[in-house]
Amino acid sequence: MAGDMDRVYRQTRKDARRLKLELSRRRMLQIGVASAAIAVAGPYRKSAAEGTHGPGWYTDDKLTGEITIYTFSGQRWELPARGVLPIFNERFPNVKVNISAVPISEGITKGVMLASAHSSDLDALLVHAGEMAAINNAGAQEPLQGYLDKDPGWLENYLAEVPADITKNYRIPQTREGQLFAIPTDGNTHIMFYRSDLFKEAGLSVPKTWDDAIAACKALHKPEKDQYGFICWARRGLYSALSFQQIFCTNGGRMFDSEGKGGWHPQFNNDKGRIALETLTKLMKYAHPVTLNAVDDEVNTALANGTAVFAPFTGGTTILNDAKYTKFHDVFATDLAPHNPVPGGDVNILAGFGMYVNAYSDNKQAAFEFIKHLASGDYTDTRIGKALAENFGQPVRLPLLEKYASIRPHFVGLKKSFELPQIPVIPLLPEGITIHEVVGNEVSAYLAGEKKMDDALKAMDDNVTQVMTDGGYYK
Amino acid sequence: MATTSEPTQNRTAPVDREPVGGLYIGSVGRGRWRRIPEGRAAFLMMLPALLVLTILALYPLYWVAVTAFRVENLFNPAAGHWAGFRNFEFLLARDDTFWKSIRLSLIWCLSVVAIQMSLGFALALLLDRSMRGIGILRTLLVIPVFIAPVALGLTWRYMYEPVSGVLNYLLTSLGFARFTWHTSPDTAFIAVMLPEIWQWTPFVTLILLAGIQSISPEIVEAARLDGVRGWVYLRRIVLPMIWPVVAMVLLLRLVDSIRIFDMIYVITRGGPGSATLVASVDNFTMFQSGRLGTTAAYGLIIVVVIDVVVVFFLRILHRQEKRARTASL
Numbered sequence: 001m002a003g004d005m006d007r008v009y010r011q012t013r014k015d016a017r018r019l020k021l022e023l024s025r026r027r028m029l030q031i032g033v034a035s036a037a038i039a040v041a042g043p044y045r046k047s048a049a050e051g052t053h054g055p056g057w058y059t060d061d062k063l064t065g066e067i068t069i070y071t072f073s074g075q076r077w078e079l080p081a082r083g084v085l086p087i088f089n090e091r092f093p094n095v096k097v098n099i100s101a102v103p104i105s106e107g108i109t110k111g112v113m114l115a116s117a118h119s120s121d122l123d124a125l126l127v128h129a130g131e132m133a134a135i136n137n138a139g140a141q142e143p144l145q146g147y148l149d150k151d152p153g154w155l156e157n158y159l160a161e162v163p164a165d166i167t168k169n170y171r172i173p174q175t176r177e178g179q180l181f182a183i184p185t186d187g188n189t190h191i192m193f194y195r196s197d198l199f200k201e202a203g204l205s206v207p208k209t210w211d212d213a214i215a216a217c218k219a220l221h222k223p224e225k226d227q228y229g230f231i232c233w234a235r236r237g238l239y240s241a242l243s244f245q246q247i248f249c250t251n252g253g254r255m256f257d258s259e260g261k262g263g264w265h266p267q268f269n270n271d272k273g274r275i276a277l278e279t280l281t282k283l284m285k286y287a288h289p290v291t292l293n294a295v296d297d298e299v300n301t302a303l304a305n306g307t308a309v310f311a312p313f314t315g316g317t318t319i320l321n322d323a324k325y326t327k328f329h330d331v332f333a334t335d336l337a338p339h340n341p342v343p344g345g346d347v348n349i350l351a352g353f354g355m356y357v358n359a360y361s362d363n364k365q366a367a368f369e370f371i372k373h374l375a376s377g378d379y380t381d382t383r384i385g386k387a388l389a390e391n392f393g394q395p396v397r398l399p400l401l402e403k404y405a406s407i408r409p410h411f412v413g414l415k416k417s418f419e420l421p422q423i424p425v426i427p428l429l430p431e432g433i434t435i436h437e438v439v440g441n442e443v444s445a446y447l448a449g450e451k452k453m454d455d456a457l458k459a460m461d462d463n464v465t466q467v468m469t470d471g472g473y474y475k
Numbered sequence: 476m477a478t479t480s481e482p483t484q485n486r487t488a489p490v491d492r493e494p495v496g497g498l499y500i501g502s503v504g505r506g507r508w509r510r511i512p513e514g515r516a517a518f519l520m521m522l523p524a525l526l527v528l529t530i531l532a533l534y535p536l537y538w539v540a541v542t543a544f545r546v547e548n549l550f551n552p553a554a555g556h557w558a559g560f561r562n563f564e565f566l567l568a569r570d571d572t573f574w575k576s577i578r579l580s581l582i583w584c585l586s587v588v589a590i591q592m593s594l595g596f597a598l599a600l601l602l603d604r605s606m607r608g609i610g611i612l613r614t615l616l617v618i619p620v621f622i623a624p625v626a627l628g629l630t631w632r633y634m635y636e637p638v639s640g641v642l643n644y645l646l647t648s649l650g651f652a653r654f655t656w657h658t659s660p661d662t663a664f665i666a667v668m669l670p671e672i673w674q675w676t677p678f679v680t681l682i683l684l685a686g687i688q689s690i691s692p693e694i695v696e697a698a699r700l701d702g703v704r705g706w707v708y709l710r711r712i713v714l715p716m717i718w719p720v721v722a723m724v725l726l727l728r729l730v731d732s733i734r735i736f737d738m739i740y741v742i743t744r745g746g747p748g749s750a751t752l753v754a755s756v757d758n759f760t761m762f763q764s765g766r767l768g769t770t771a772a773y774g775l776i777i778v779v780v781i782d783v784v785v786v787f788f789l790r791i792l793h794r795q796e797k798r799a800r801t802a803s804l
Contacts, residue, residue, distance in 0.1 A: 109763050112550055134550035226638055236746045237760055289637035289658045292747035307638040430551035437764030448660045448748020470546045471554045
């Protein structure tokens with residue numbers, strides 16, 4: 001099997017090299033004329049798909065078996081995976097793919113538990129960068145570098161199109177020098193969603209700083225018309241932490257003094273922590289009533305039904321530009337989330353997911369091929385990126401975001417965000433989720449009026465210190 | 476010959492003798508039976524149940540008890556170590572939300588059950604009459620009980636939606652101001668109580684109705700002839716007669732309410748802030764954050780609290796039942 005794959009990879013590498021060499025001006029002219037002729041010939045083409053193949057295209061009918069993919073249900077994860085499946089079946093006709101989807105709210109914890117169970121039932125699993133350390137610690141991840149190195153053309157193209165700040169989170173250790181143990185397949189950051197019609201009407205420009213954002217919220221806030229100027233995720237736990245972190249980090253705040261031996265001391269109880277909570281308090285004055293208990297579902301629903309009109313920072317979603325979901329689909333625009341012009345403030349909060357091959361899988365090669373296929377762009381086949389975009393996916397490849405911005409306008413905001421330095425949404429430690437949960441509990445206690453600001457910030461430091469002590473980080 | 480016939484007699488089933496305690500096992504066809512002493516037989520009969528109980532309850536309980544004294548993080552098992560009473564100390568002395576959650580659980584339990592019992596009893600009295608359509612009405616009453624709590628919670632969550640929900644639409648249509656329902660820390664706890672009361676009051680009604688209808692017509696007639704009516708009739712006749720039923724429903728609802736989870740988790744997940752963070756939801760969110768040691772310690776404390784509450788209520792019920800029986804004599 002490995003020998004066959006080597007042969008296939010060698011062939012694609014040759015094709016890629018040949019294409020690179022032959023892309024002269026004359027050659028491009030020839031390709032242009034040929035493309036036009038093919039387009040005119042239309043119905044007489046031998047196969048519609050052949051024109052979509054890139055240099056990385058290969059098929060393998062010797063790869064056989066059945067694999068099960070663990071992903072999250074609905075948009076962004078399950079649907080894009082299903083969307084690219086027919087093309088995968090074309091390439092690997094003897095591999096049967098089952099997709100097992102669970103709700104994201106339970107999926108992250110369940111993913112870690114599945115990894116700890118060392119089961120062979122699942123072959124490729126969705127993973128958040130913040131879980132990488134925990135799952136890798138459990139010995140559940142197959143190192144992918146070896147598989148990827150066999151197809152250097154694809155890897156080179158992938159690494160050129162995906163920001164290194166994203167891929168590094170899926171390496172072990174999670175630095176640019178680490179080895180890939182998962183491949184990012186879904187890109188997401190906090191981006192700004194705003195109603196361009198209302199901004200225009202109020203004479204507002206796109207907010208760049210937090211003060212701009214507060215002013216925009218105030219100008220747009222008309223509760224008597226069921227129009228609320230602000231919405232964000234603020235439910236207790238993880239989601240509150242995500243909102244706090246966006247403001248905290250873009251004001252130059254960082255969770256720890258340093259990440260390494262002698263460091264790992266939490267840094268919330270300081271001016272940056274206070275600025276973040278104060279900013280959140282000012283924004284909350286204009287908040288939609290659901291905000292205090294909101295996650296994606298509530299935020300997207302309120303924006304879609306027109307009762308919330310401005311989300312300075314929220315996760316990427318396709319529904320706000322989809323006529324099936326909202327009548328405001330053509331006026332929702334996206335941009336970078338606000339930043340304050342302070343040292344270290346010019347960053348963005350990175351989310352998104354990758355996929356890894358289960359080390360206990362019985363069909364690792366097929367699982368790897370599926371992940372690689374899902375993460376492919378035009379280099380393999382132009383239909384893959386199109387299927388991702390049309391099936392509500394959010395690719396990590398910058399050219400795909402640019403190419404499909406016409407059908408998914410929020411790709412504009414995503415692409416802009418990806419180009420900034422990224423801070424992982426969950427700290428890249430096994431205890432990352434625990435840390436976020438204890439921080440978020442304090443943020444929401446403060447927002448709900450259960451705690452004073454200084455008590456909440458102190459509790460954040462105390463509780464994170466306890467988590468780090470328990471994890472042995474101060475030894 | 477006698478020597479050969481005796482063992483044969485011993486091996487046959489003692490069908491024509493006085494029954495002897497214990498278990499007889501053997502083959503009917505061959506007529507050979509062996510008696511197992513009563514104690515051992517009882518043990519053998521309980522063995523399957525004991526095995527299931529050990530696997531499903533005792534072992535997890537043991538594991539929880541051990542974990543409660545350890546620092547264990549789901550996401551970093553390698554860092555696990557013994558911690559003595561630290562998890563308990565954290566919960567009881569340092570975690571602000573722990574006591575709030577316990578308090579909310581007790582308030583939830585007492586208020587929800589009290590409202591369900593009072594409303595259920597009132598409805599049962601109303602339904603205890605013969606009139607056209609009463610059968611259909613009783614059937615309709617059962618419907619909420621059969622709805623899955625998650626589906627019910629989601630439905631109420633959408634109904635509660637403060638700007639576009641149907642409840643506020645109705646309120647504003649009638650000229651009232653909008654209500655914050657589950658989105659404000661001040662009203663969320665009441666908002667999550669309503670679906671629970673709506674769902675389980677009919678259950679209480681039906682059980683109590685069955686109890687009321689089982690009172691002998693002679694007693695009812697005798698009470699009427701004696702001119703016993705109204706509150707006195709309820710207190711002196713109805714309640715003492717249906718007291719065992721009341722006690723059973725009360726206990727069922729009490730235990731069910733104290734372990735409420737799904738409805739609250741679906742509607743508010745314990746929020747806004749920690750306004751609806753009852754103990755079970757708090758404990759689950761702690762588990763989701765990976766703190767297994769603290770989660771286990773929390774679980775043990777909840778078990779103790781539930782046991783204390785249940786025993787306390789059982790004693791009160793028992794005492795009141797005794798008093799009611801004495802009064803009715």
